[in-house]
Amino acid sequence: MTRRATITGWGKCLPPVKLTNADLEHLVDTDDRWIVERTGIKSRSINHMQTTDMAEVAALHALAAAGLEATDIDLIIMATVSPEITCPSNACHLQARLGAVNAAAFDLNAACSGFVYAAITASSMIASGVKQRVLVVGAEQLHWVMDYWDRNTCILFGDGAGAAIFESSTNGDGMLGADLGADGPAGSTMVIESLGTRYNLIEGRDPATSRLHFEGKAVFKIAVQGIAASVRQALDQAGVSADDVNLVVPHQANERIINAAARRLGIGLDRVMINIADHGNTAAASVPMALCDAANTGRITPGDLVVMTAFGGGVTWASAVFRWGQRVTAVGTSDAALPPTDATVFELLAANREFFAPLHSGDA
Numbered sequence: 052m053t054r055r056a057t058i059t060g061w062g063k064c065l066p067p068v069k070l071t072n073a074d075l076e077h078l079v080d081t082d083d084r085w086i087v088e089r090t091g092i093k094s095r096s097i098n099h100m101q102t103t104d105m106a107e108v109a110a111l112h113a114l115a116a117a118g119l120e121a122t123d124i125d126l127i128i129m130a131t132v133s134p135e136i137t138c139p140s141n142a143c144h145l146q147a148r149l150g151a152v153n154a155a156a157f158d159l160n161a162a163c164s165g166f167v168y169a170a171i172t173a174s175s176m177i178a179s180g181v182k183q184r185v186l187v188v189g190a191e192q193l194h195w196v197m198d199y200w201d202r203n204t205c206i207l208f209g210d211g212a213g214a215a216i217f218e219s220s221t222n223g224d225g226m227l228g229a230d231l232g233a234d235g236p237a238g239s240t241m242v243i244e245s246l247g248t249r250y251n252l253i254e255g256r257d258p259a260t261s262r263l264h265f266e267g268k269a270v271f272k273i274a275v276q277g278i279a280a281s282v283r284q285a286l287d288q289a290g291v292s293a294d295d296v297n298l299v300v301p302h303q304a305n306e307r308i309i310n311a312a313a314r315r316l317g318i319g320l321d322r323v324m325i326n327i328a329d330h331g332n333t334a335a336a337s338v339p340m341a342l343c344d345a346a347n348t349g350r351i352t353p354g355d356l357v358v359m360t361a362f363g364g365g366v367t368w369a370s371a372v373f374r375w376g377q378r379v380t381a382v383g384t385s386d387a388a389l390p391p392t393d394a395t396v397f398e399l400l401a402a403n404r405e406f407f408a409p410l411h412s413g414d415a
C-alpha cells in the first residue's frame with residue numbers, strides 16, 4: 052500500500068490589531084475604493100508580538116485540530132521570509148516553545164511559496180518513511196519590511212501565521228502530485244535587500260535597502276502565468292484534470308491574480324478559496340490560513356481533491372494536489388491566542404514611519 056502524507060490538523064493566528072483601508076488613507080495618498088478594486092483587500096493585521104508568537108498560536112490550534120500533543124511531532128518546518136531571528140532557526144525556537152522535544156526543526160525560505168514548498172518537503176519525507184508526523188507552519192511579520200509612506204507596496208501586505216499537520220496514511224489519501232520551481236534571474240522583481248549580510252556593519256541599516264521592493268505589473272504577469280502552468284503540471288503528475296478539482300487554495304496576493312489564474316485553468320470561483328479581504332498578502336502564511344478557513348467553514352469534504360498553489364519572491368512557485376482524508380472536522384480546539392494589546396495600529400507602525408521618512412522628505 053502506498054504511503055502518503057495526509058493533512059489531519061490546521062490552525063491559524065491572525066493578530067488582533069487591524070490596519071484597515073480607512074487607516075491607510077491617513078498614511079498615504081490612497082482610498083478604500085482603489086484598494087478594493089485593484090486588490091480585493093479591505094484590512095490586514097499588524098502583529099504586536101514576534102513571528103514565533105504567531106507561529107506558536109497557529110501550531111497549538113493545528114495540534115488540537117489533529118488531536119495530537121507536541122511530543123507526537125517528529126519534524127517542524129517553518130516557512131518564513133520575515134524571521135524573528137536567523138540563528139537559531141525559528142523552527143527550533145518554536146520547538147522549544149511547544150515542548151516538541153521529539154521533533155527535528157528547520158526554517159525554509161521560498162518567500163510566498165514557502166508553505167507549499169514546505170508541504171511538499173514534509174509529504175516527501177513522510178512518503179519515504181523518514182518522518183511520520185510533521186508540523187508545517189507559515190509565519191510572517193511583513194510590516195517589519197514595509198515602508199508605510201509608499202502606497203505602491205504598503206497597502207498589500209499583512210502579518211499572520213498558519214499551520215498544518217501532515218501524517219502518514221495508507222488509505223489512498225494524501226499528496227498525489229506536485230510541482231515546484233524557481234527562476235533566479237527574475238528574482239529582482241521582488242527583493243528585500245538588506246535582511247542578510249548585505250546589511251552594512253559600519254553604516255547601519257539603510258532605509259532604501261531595508262524595505263520590500265517589487266515591480267507590481269511584472270509580478271502580476273509572472274504570477275498569473277506561473278500559477279496556471281504550475282497547477283497544470285501538478286495535476287498532470289497526479290493523473291487528474293482541472294474538472295476533478297474540488298477546491299483550489301491559492302496564495303492570496305491579489306484577488307485579480309487569483310481570478311485571472313482560475314480563469315486560465317477553467318476553474319470556477321466557487322471552487323477557489325479566497326480570504327484576502329481581511330488578511331492581505333501574508334506571504335508564506337497565506338496558504339495555510341486560507342486552508343484553515345476552508346476547513347473551518349465546511350469547504351472541504353472527505354475525499355475532496357484539494358490543490359494548494361503559490362508563487363513569490365525568488366521567483367519561486369509551487370503547487371501540490373492532495374486527496375483529502377476523512378478528517379474534515381477538528382478533533383479538538385485550543386484557546387491559544389496572542390496576548391491582548393492596547394496599542395493602536397498607528398502606534399505599532401510609528402517606528403516604520405520614522406525609519407523610512409528620510410526616503411520621502413522630497414515627496415510632493
Ligand SMILES: CC(C)(COP(=O)(O)OP(=O)(O)OC[C@H]1O[C@@H](n2cnc3c(N)ncnc32)[C@H](O)[C@@H]1OP(=O)(O)O)[C@@H](O)C(=O)NCCC(=O)NCCS
Nearest residue numbers: 080081082085089163202203206267268270271304305363
Ligand atoms: C501592486 C498592484 C496592486 C498595482 O495594481 P495595478 O492595477 O497594476 O496598478 P498600476 O501599477 O497600474 O498603478 C495605477 C496607478 O495607481 C497608482 N497607485 C498605486 N498604488 C496606489 C494606491 N495604493 N492608491 C491609489 N493609487 C495607487 C499608481 O501610482 C498608478 O498611478 P499613475 O498611473 O499615475 O502612475 C498590482 O500590480 C499587484 O498586485 N501586483 C502584484 C504584487 C504582489 O502581489 N507582489 C507580491 C507577490 S508575492
